[in-house]
Amino acid sequence: MSIVIIGQKIGMTQLFITKGLAIPVTLLKIGTCAVTHVQEMEEYTKVQIGYNVTNPNKLSKSMIGHFAKNNLPCFRYLKEYKNKNSGQFNVGDIITLKHLQENEIVSISAVSSGKGFSGCHKRHKFSRGPMSHGSKNHRKPGSIGAGTTPGRVFPGKKMAGRMGNNKTTIKNIKVVKIDQENNILIIKGSVPGKKGNIIYINKS
Known part of the structure; x- marks a missing residue:
């Protein structure tokens, strides 16, 4: 099962575990992601998700028509990925933190900070x-x-x-804690980019 969730980087802090060790963690604000398009292929399924509802005036007419076709709000960010499980998602489905679990291993992609x-x-x-x-x-x-x-x-x-300013992927990142009420994901270690950067969480 392959799932991609889009979020935003809040910043870094530290947590104290039961053994008394302080581990560095990164806080990620995971917004509500909706499935905007599904296309069945022979070997896999193309799934497109949207994040961050925006004003239609900021989008092109083709993008507005793409969302209006499926009665969906206009999203600012779109991400398409391959899913091997056919029929797992339908247009309009909401992808939240319920698809992730604590102590799970994920990969995170983002644009690294520019150094000039x-x-x-x-x-x-x-x-x-x-x-x-x-x-x-x-x-x-x-x-x-x-x-x-x-x-x-x-x-x-x-x-x-x-x-810098390149797409960077960090693999095998451990999920430390999940806050379902505030849609905040706490992971161990650092994430590419600065505060407010858009990140893509890939669960393979």
Whole structure:
């Protein structure tokens, strides 16, 4: 059974367990997710879910028609995934925290925090050069391999550039506690992105 739930990152704190240990946890606000589209395929089923009801004026006419076709409110975020179990979800079904349990293992995907333009040492963990007075190679990238042959720099060369702001997935995260009344999920460890970032919880 594969389920995807969309939520929002609140922040981090710590919890004390019965053994007296303090463990770092992340609080996630899980909004009500609704199934907006279901398409049956030969080997799997495509399930599309929506999150965060928004004003129709902020969407295109095609998206408004997509929701109006199934008498659904307009959602700001959509996520489509594959489900191997046919007939498990129908259009209009609500996906909540009841589909998760404590001590369960999940995977969380989100966009990592942007670090801006960074040098090769910070971006790729390069080692610095000698810091002595005569050295002129303290934090330089070094040779980039563009000699007579091949006469160019190969794509993908590790150099300075934009760091962060990429989709990141952290697997095997443990669910510590579930607050059904406030729709808050407490997981162990950290989650990519800053406060208020949209996260996708994948239960395989």
